[in-house]
Amino acid sequence: MPQKDEYDVCVIGTGAGGGVMIQELTAAGFKVVALERGPKLELTDFLSDDELSVSIRDELFSPGQLETWRPDASASTIQGKINGIAFCVGGTITHWAGWTWRFRPDDFRVLSTEGSVAGASLADWPVDYEEMEPWYERAEWDFGVSGDAGSNPFEGPRSKGYPNPAHPIRETGKYISKGIRELGHTPFPVPLSINSQPYGGRPGCVYGGACGGYGCPIHAKASTYAIHLPRATATGNLDLRSDARVFEIVVGKDGRASGARYFDAAGKEQEVKARQVVVSAGSIGSPHLLQMSQSNLFPDGLANSSGQVGRNLTYHHFPITLSTVDAPVYPFTGVEAGVAMDDFHPSDSSRGFIRGGVITDGNFFVKQPLVYGLAGIAGHPGLKRRWGSDLKRALRDFPNTIQLSAILEDLPMESNRVEIDSEVKDDLGLPVPRITHRQHPNDLAMFQWYEKRMFEIAEASGGKNTWAPESVYRLKDETSAMQGSVHIHGSCRMGDDASKSVVDRWCRSHDVPNLWMVDGSVFPTSGGYNPTLTILANAYRVANYFVEEGKKGAI
Amino acid sequence: MAKEIGNSTELSRRQFVAQSAIYGGTFLAMINLPRPLAVAASHESDSPVTFNPDQWRTVEAITGRIIPADHEPGAIEANCVNFIDKALAHEDASQKPQYNSGLQGVNAASQAQYGKAFADLDESDQDTLLAAMESGSVEGWPEAAGAADAFFETIRAHTIIGFLADPKYGGNQDYAGWKVIGYPGPSHHSGGYTPEQQVGDAPIHPIWEHGEH
Numbered sequence: 001m002p003q004k005d006e007y008d009v010c011v012i013g014t015g016a017g018g019g020v021m022i023q024e025l026t027a028a029g030f031k032v033v034a035l036e037r038g039p040k041l042e043l044t045d046f047l048s049d050d051e052l053s054v055s056i057r058d059e060l061f062s063p064g065q066l067e068t069w070r071p072d073a074s075a076s077t078i079q080g081k082i083n084g085i086a087f088c089v090g091g092t093i094t095h096w097a098g099w100t101w102r103f104r105p106d107d108f109r110v111l112s113t114e115g116s117v118a119g120a121s122l123a124d125w126p127v128d129y130e131e132m133e134p135w136y137e138r139a140e141w142d143f144g145v146s147g148d149a150g151s152n153p154f155e156g157p158r159s160k161g162y163p164n165p166a167h168p169i170r171e172t173g174k175y176i177s178k179g180i181r182e183l184g185h186t187p188f189p190v191p192l193s194i195n196s197q198p199y200g201g202r203p204g205c206v207y208g209g210a211c212g213g214y215g216c217p218i219h220a221k222a223s224t225y226a227i228h229l230p231r232a233t234a235t236g237n238l239d240l241r242s243d244a245r246v247f248e249i250v251v252g253k254d255g256r257a258s259g260a261r262y263f264d265a266a267g268k269e270q271e272v273k274a275r276q277v278v279v280s281a282g283s284i285g286s287p288h289l290l291q292m293s294q295s296n297l298f299p300d301g302l303a304n305s306s307g308q309v310g311r312n313l314t315y316h317h318f319p320i321t322l323s324t325v326d327a328p329v330y331p332f333t334g335v336e337a338g339v340a341m342d343d344f345h346p347s348d349s350s351r352g353f354i355r356g357g358v359i360t361d362g363n364f365f366v367k368q369p370l371v372y373g374l375a376g377i378a379g380h381p382g383l384k385r386r387w388g389s390d391l392k393r394a395l396r397d398f399p400n401t402i403q404l405s406a407i408l409e410d411l412p413m414e415s416n417r418v419e420i421d422s423e424v425k426d427d428l429g430l431p432v433p434r435i436t437h438r439q440h441p442n443d444l445a446m447f448q449w450y451e452k453r454m455f456e457i458a459e460a461s462g463g464k465n466t467w468a469p470e471s472v473y474r475l476k477d478e479t480s481a482m483q484g485s486v487h488i489h490g491s492c493r494m495g496d497d498a499s500k501s502v503v504d505r506w507c508r509s510h511d512v513p514n515l516w517m518v519d520g521s522v523f524p525t526s527g528g529y530n531p532t533l534t535i536l537a538n539a540y541r542v543a544n545y546f547v548e549e550g551k552k553g554a555i
Numbered sequence: 556m557a558k559e560i561g562n563s564t565e566l567s568r569r570q571f572v573a574q575s576a577i578y579g580g581t582f583l584a585m586i587n588l589p590r591p592l593a594v595a596a597s598h599e600s601d602s603p604v605t606f607n608p609d610q611w612r613t614v615e616a617i618t619g620r621i622i623p624a625d626h627e628p629g630a631i632e633a634n635c636v637n638f639i640d641k642a643l644a645h646e647d648a649s650q651k652p653q654y655n656s657g658l659q660g661v662n663a664a665s666q667a668q669y670g671k672a673f674a675d676l677d678e679s680d681q682d683t684l685l686a687a688m689e690s691g692s693v694e695g696w697p698e699a700a701g702a703a704d705a706f707f708e709t710i711r712a713h714t715i716i717g718f719l720a721d722p723k724y725g726g727n728q729d730y731a732g733w734k735v736i737g738y739p740g741p742s743h744h745s746g747g748y749t750p751e752q753q754v755g756d757a758p759i760h761p762i763w764e765h766g767e768h
Contacts, residue, residue: 052720166625168750206747265753369719369738387621399737
């Protein structure tokens with residue numbers, strides 16, 4: 001589409017939330033300009049499954065990423081690529097692993113289910129499962145999710161099954177299913193947005209192994225890049241600008257957003273004008289951008305009359321166990337997750353904590369040799385010495401290793417937040433996001449309880465020498481602190497009360513009527529599942545409202 | 556953009572494999588993948604570009620104790636020192652000063668304790684010195700050489716990477732590291748694995764057997 005003086009909508013960020021908005025709004029005839037801070041990668045870029053370059057040195061996906069982190073406000077910061085984010089057209093979902101869960105009904109009602117908890121800022125979502133259900137279905141069918149509907153007895157009610165059958169059970173799944181059953185629990189296949197057969201003009205998966213952390217070179221893995229953006233481009237209503245780093249949402253004297261300012265690929269300042277602005281820059285980028293958009297009208301940052309912008313950042317927690325088994329399990333093949341069990345998910349305070357999470361055989365620590373050799377083997381019981389013949393023996397366990405991974409709901413805390421770090425500038429001289437984050441005591445208790453259960457499952461699965469790899473993800477005691485995450489939510493929560501939330505139930509700013517936020521940042525609580533399907537479903541829900549209201553001239 | 560994606564999504568497994576096979580080695584060059592700088596350097600030379608001969612010898616000896624040879628090759632046979640030399644010339648250049656000072660420390664301590672350079676010690680004395688480095692307390696280690704334990708962690712990590720990274724970076728020579736641990740190599744360019752291969756019902760052919768890497 002040729003450039004316009006003013007667009008109907010400016011969408012900032014092209015990941016899961018922004019991608020849905022771009023697809024739905026362009027389909028409805030809105031003229032959309034989309035600003036993406038990263039470059040446009042080509043499918044041929046995704047052919048590279050060079051682990052050193054893509055996984056270890058992170059050379060493909062996050063050019064220019066710089067953040068700082070500290071465990072609490074009195075500590076000094078460290079800086080680097082703290083969180084697992086992809087800066088590219090299509091956003092972080094470009095290199096996701098495709099795990100595609102629905103939240104359970106009580107995940108939307110944590111405050112009313114649990115009551116208030118000291119030190120935590122629990123909240124109910126302004127929407128419930130019933131309202132989300134049709135949008136979950138829409139997202140699952142757009143993405144061609146492969147799964148076995150009804151196989152998870154702890155899932156909420158669904159009105160339709162999955163569009164594709166589950167992937168075949170792989171070798172690790174056989175071991176782990178046996179262990180789960182032996183302990184009286186129910187194994188089921190993790191629903192995945194990876195084609196188990198050709199679907200939607202995209203081929204079936206070829207099980208190449210380099211999946212999570214990599215782009216899919218054949219689009220067997222669903223993504224915004226593979227699905228939403230091509231559809232939007234085909235409408236002729238999209239002006240997609242890559243390498244566009246937005247540093248300010250511009251606000252007029254009338255208090256309405258009028259567009260965005262950004263640096264283009266040459267570092268030159270540009271401005272676009274639009275009647276509606278959608279911020280979909282992720283749970284770090286979105287609050288960071290609002291806070292950079294200070295003005296006389298909004299001295300504390302845009303849309304921040306509640307003081308909640310940047311707060312209640314949630315990370316999830318990820319207990320992991322690795323075990324060797326007596327035969328090869330070919331962990332370097334196939335998708336990243338096979339079977340799961342959800343029996344421990346329902347909240348039960350008699351365990352010493354509230355909330356819960358799901359346990360899977362997600363095997364990201366044993367899929368590739370460098371991640372295994374550098375991180376996975378840390379804590380291997382055979383490593384009396386971390387080098388020499390002990391190291392070599394532990395490395396040789398690589399093809400015989402099974403992994404259990406849990407995804408645990410962490411409690412939101414006001415003090416866990418994203419702010420502007422005025423002391424550290426990025427390559428364009430912009431202040432970087434500063435993250436302050438430490439776990440709630442409930443998170444630590446949950447982590448340790450789950451880790452024990454996972455050792456039991458691993459042993460029942462035939463695992464020998466089970467260990468919990470030492471990493472920044474492992475919560476050992478009160479002094480532990482996870483520096484960053486690959487699941488990032490909260491930071492601009494939605495709610496009905498304008499004094500306690502940043503956006504309303506339609507993800508529209510309480511303060512700026514034509515400013516919308518559509519990404520994981522609006523999650524009031526984090527659920528104990530990978531967040532992406534909920535980001536997508538919520539975006540379809542908001543897009544539908546946007547289009548309906550737009551037709552009435554009401555936005 | 557839509558057109559490019561539309562065409563590419565029609566790639567089936569068979570087409571995908573066929574395309575890789577047709578283009579063979581030139582496929583990579585044709586599609587202009589970002590090319591790591593150390594790769595180019597390791598193609599130019601497998602003799603030192605960063606280390607002086609003494610440093611090369613010392614690093615090689617250390618890597619040989621971190622991953623020793625047994626009935627299969629270790630880090631020396633995998634040429635991990637060459638990987639480190641090329642990485643320090645390019646992507647990991649910021650770590651070169653740590654190597655310069657750390658290697659001085661290793662040989663100063665070795666001379667102080669044994670009257671010989673590290674590379675000339677017998678294996679058990681090398682291990683004793685490395686264990687002291689790992690603990691951060693080494694007799695005869697000059698203060699100017701920096702923290703011994705930090706240097707140990709760097710060279711340990713580099714040795715593992717040199718052993719297990721793609722051979723194009725200059726280590727993992729003849730796929731020695733991947734053979735030792737039972738990894739057949741990355742598979743995007745050979746079309747992935749069948750469901751039968753995933754459960755061991757059909758053999759997996761490592762990339763060094765199908766000759767397209």
